[in-house]
Amino acid sequence: MDMAADSSFDAVVIGAGHNGLAAAIQLAKHGWKVGVFEAGHEAGGAVKTRELTLPGFRHDLAAMNLSMFAGSPFLREHGEALRRHGLDFAPAAHCFASVFPDGTWFGVSKDVDTTLARLNAINPLDASAWQNMLSRFGKDAPHIFGLLGNVMPSWAMARVIWNAWRQNGTAWTLEMLRFFTLSTRTWADAHFEDPRVKATLAAWGMHLDFPPDMAGGAMFPYLESMVNQAFGMVIGKGGADIMIKALTGYLAELGGEVHLGQPVAEVLQTGKSASGIKLANGRIIEAKRAVIANVTPALLFGKLLPKGSGTAAVDQKFKAFRAGPGTMMLHLALDAPPRWAAGPELSQFAYVHIAPNFSYMTRAYEQAMDGLLPEAPVLVVGQPSAIDPSRAPEGKHVLWVQVRVLPKHVKGDAANRIEARDWATIKETYAERVLDIIESHAPGLRQQILARAIFSPDDLEAENPCLTGGDNLSGSHQLDQNFLFRPVAGYSRYKMPVNRLYMCGAATWPGAGTGAGSGYLLGRMLARH
Template sequence: MRKFDAIIIGSGPNGLAAAITFQQQGLSTLLIEGADTIGGGMRTKELTIPGFKHDVCSAIHPMAMASPFFRSLPLEAFGLSFVKPEYAAAHPLDEGETGILYHSLAETVEGLGVDGESYRKLVEKVVTHWEGLAADIMGPLSFPKHPLSLASFGLDALQPASWTAKRFTSVQAQALWAGMAAHGIQPLNNWTTSAIAIVLAAVGNKYGWQIPIGGSQSIANALLGYYQSLGGEIQTGFWVEDVRDLPSHKVLLCDITPRQLLQLKGIGLASGYRRRLEGFRQGMGVFKVDWALSEKTPFKDLRCQQAATVHLGNTYAEIAESERLSHLGKQVDKPFVLFAQQSAFDPSRAPEGKHTGWAYCHVPNGSKVDYTEAIENQIERFAPGFKETILAKHTFSPMELEEYNPNYIGGDINGGIMDISQLYSRPILALNPYRTSVDTIYLCSSSTPPGGGVHGMCGYHAARTALKEHFGLLL
């Protein structure tokens, strides 16, 4: 059997990023994927009717466009292209003006009227200084490269979204802010939830919330194509249960959660480190629905048809209560729903004249409740007639998501709750969170900084650590 410098378990965005980072240095790597197809959360399948292509998990990719690592790669040369909808996000209300996140700071400020300047003060510094801030925000805790910019961002970012929402006076602006913050999948009165809202809004204003042509699988395929062009090897259909079954290697990087690492045989984790991993906390799960549709979703405000993502939850108060109750393990009748209709911008997703729909809501971790009707009711609330356009549907409960992708424990798509105690100290509080108690084994999943999202930065930073400690390479 061949001997490799590095083996990487898991072909999600972070596993691919780690493998590429090693291969760029001319080292030998083997990327192992348990499923028959690569991608982790970046997969596209015909889940309903042949010809309708649905993104299984991730669909809209603001952080892929903002990722310093992804932007450094020649992915266009490997077939990756994006389309930018007219608007990044739309947030319709039962009463009042729809909140719009435009693909420019100036337009968003103007659209928010009396609250425009409050929005500008929260977001403009991140839009302006993102290239410098990204290295500090999207990495482990360390002495910042741009301390003044980071300090200015941090004063607002550390606050709960419930505090920063009070800077807005209109129902429209407060609701739009709630939708941004709720991407964090935790109660909006948690510390640092403003950071999530600020970054997503700023990235939308700077790069846009863009959609990959052909589906999220296109991102995975482009990353794999680049990796293989560098000489990297891959093996699919191999679930690793015992590391002693692997070919000989110098280092092992694992794009898996702490729970899965604890279940791996043959690695000999120290008892103290095991206990610390056992204390890692999961976040809420998600319940997801995909639809084959006869036409575009008939939103009352037609601008919603031109938005990459539509946030359906009405007012700030309603969204905050939904997230709070779900976090407490309670069923919610009117959940906060994230909706996308990629076929409106990428005709390859559905047969001519037909469309796809993609949506999920946050639910208690491991919930067995069927939220299909609740999600469809929320869409119908803002798009009367939606249910009449449904040709077929496919659902994923939290536990079905975990069965599909073991990294989604209880339906947790962020690799663990990203609250203040686990935002950077994930999976444990350590100077270098990618290391395990075994000096040749590293974690590189979204359970490490900077956490969930399609950006590859967890894998990039873990690979850099291993390259420095075992190969004497400084990137």
């Protein structure tokens, strides 16, 4: 090192998102001295809860759904300790629904008979298809989650595939491989008849950068639909940040340290190995065994590694890692729940999607990819206080609205009504477009709003630099950036092209979500050495 170290750790973690914290816990439990350094003054990355509008109204800033964490291998191993540090969930009996222009709706509730009753009222053949799919899910799930729960590639993953083939045969294995390539439309058309059922499932693809006709888009809607049906959905009791509070509390119990308000300026190298970090204030922190970057490839190779890896072609591949579409968040404090015109039952659902058909989703996606503000964006309307009344004062509610597939750099407006091109000027006007869409399904919503907070794609990136252009996925999950290719072919096992330097987070396998998968897998892998 070129300067004396102010502090020394076995492992240094850059970024206090939940994957970085999970890796730190895994290592600290195995006796490593671990320090986590976070630029912001609050841990959590994209999992934060604040009173964004009025006192007593607790809004999840970005991530709301903690179902992946609740079902994760990490929680199975550390659940007792995390619950001791306050982790608690609020379960949703009614998980997700979609509303349609004809005044109808369809939704999936945890009780399968309730879901089937809705499907039978729409189309008995679709109800039968749903039962068959749920039955198949029981057969598929152990193998799919086995893939998602192991390093990519690894001998453990190879054993998952081998066992799947031995149990189910060649035909099933080939069909599953084919399934990984299917578009949402192809998959939905093969199973269901009613377009409303298809659209309700396809809306999940828009959470992960998969419009209806994109190859590889079927897996996420399949998993989300079946997991919600089989296990339900949960959110954090009192706020998503209850997960982060439990993680940081447990890490402190294990002797790990979290340093907030400490931006990292550079990953230091001694020879060809990462040897520590330099903070923005000039402090040098030594890492004896590992530097773990819980950031995006663009941040690591565009900023934190000014000397690069030593191979320009490899560095360029990481810098070329592609962000997903932008999002905007609209947080509302309400004096009453939305009055959904399609039916009062909708006010009980955790999520209500406004994405009524394949054409609507495709049009919004294509407009955003062309740099245009979508005329009608896809909306994910979260109703956390319907599941957890502690999120708002008695009788009041919060609404969590995610506006999906927006451009980072605005070239125009598909509706030809907004002339501005910078998000600081655009966001208030575009929020009115969003409210118009919601109000067309929930009349009188504006009169119920007590206060609101808007986060444009630029605001989200300013809040968390890993949310590039408001991309809450830390990179597109399309096939060229998934599986063996996440983040870059040859580096899917978290080890970077600099010795003792590793990456975790949503930009790495198994990708976005609150499951702590990459942090857990990396921590477990390093702890064995």
